[in-house]
Amino acid sequence: MGDQKDNIDDFKVQTAKHPNMSAVPLRPHSEHSKDRTSKRLSTESNGTSDGGMGSSTPVEITALEESFRRFAIHGDTRATGKDMHGKNWSKLCKDCGVIDGKNVTLTDVDIVFSKVKKKSCRTITFEEFKVALGELAQKKYKEKTGEDAEAEVFKLIEGKAPVIAGVTRAVASPTVSRLTDTTKFTGSHKERFDETGRGKGKAGRVDLVDTSGYVSGYKHRGTYEKKVNKPTDGRPM
Numbered sequence: 001m002g003d004q005k006d007n008i009d010d011f012k013v014q015t016a017k018h019p020n021m022s023a024v025p026l027r028p029h030s031e032h033s034k035d036r037t038s039k040r041l042s043t044e045s046n047g048t049s050d051g052g053m054g055s056s057t058p059v060e061i062t063a064l065e066e067s068f069r070r071f072a073i074h075g076d077t078r079a080t081g082k083d084m085h086g087k088n089w090s091k092l093c094k095d096c097g098v099i100d101g102k103n104v105t106l107t108d109v110d111i112v113f114s115k116v117k118k119k120s121c122r123t124i125t126f127e128e129f130k131v132a133l134g135e136l137a138q139k140k141y142k143e144k145t146g147e148d149a150e151a152e153v154f155k156l157i158e159g160k161a162p163v164i165a166g167v168t169r170a171v172a173s174p175t176v177s178r179l180t181d182t183t184k185f186t187g188s189h190k191e192r193f194d195e196t197g198r199g200k201g202k203a204g205r206v207d208l209v210d211t212s213g214y215v216s217g218y219k220h221r222g223t224y225e226k227k228v229n230k231p232t233d234g235r236p237m
Helices: 002-017 017-023 029-046 062-071 085-095 105-114 126-140 145-157 172-181 224-230
Strands: 083-085 123-125
Touching: 017 172, 062 083, 062 085, 062 126, 062 145, 085 105, 085 126, 105 126, 123 126, 126 145
Parallel strands: none
Antiparallel strands: 083 123
């Protein structure tokens, strides 16, 4: 209670020295923390620091720009996502269906890339990226106006990500099929597989000696043991 009373006295002294302080409402500490957090997020979104130039409002990334960044960093661990190489630009146009082989070809994509980029640069920025898409939109959708054509191309790219190719599958050929068909094996190779084509394991690789006493191929094998070992329950000895 004593500390609270001292704080009230100090506040009265400060108010007496600065009369205008009473007109300004005191803000809780939590609100100051929120302001600092909002400012930090804003500066990070705009690429500026507390003392740098830039807007103080957060910048919302559009779906088109998000796709641009995904393709820009594809295959390059050092990429920042702010610019795109020609190789990734061609992949974007291919994966997103901009290239159709008729109105827009791979050659058209390369020509537009060289046209919009700066002479001293090997990459394009997001703004140059949109200009390039506008060039291709006029080729792809000739029957539509400029803005409508750009909107259609943007829809092809928005929300897309690079297509990662899977493992290359082996192409079956007649030669390979003949060499792997166990029904056509002869000699010792035939003995390594059963009728279903499944390997016999060690039995198919090692010559096992038959010590049963029966002749090879005898059909009634094992019948003698059954007669001898037949149970005699209820029979007199």
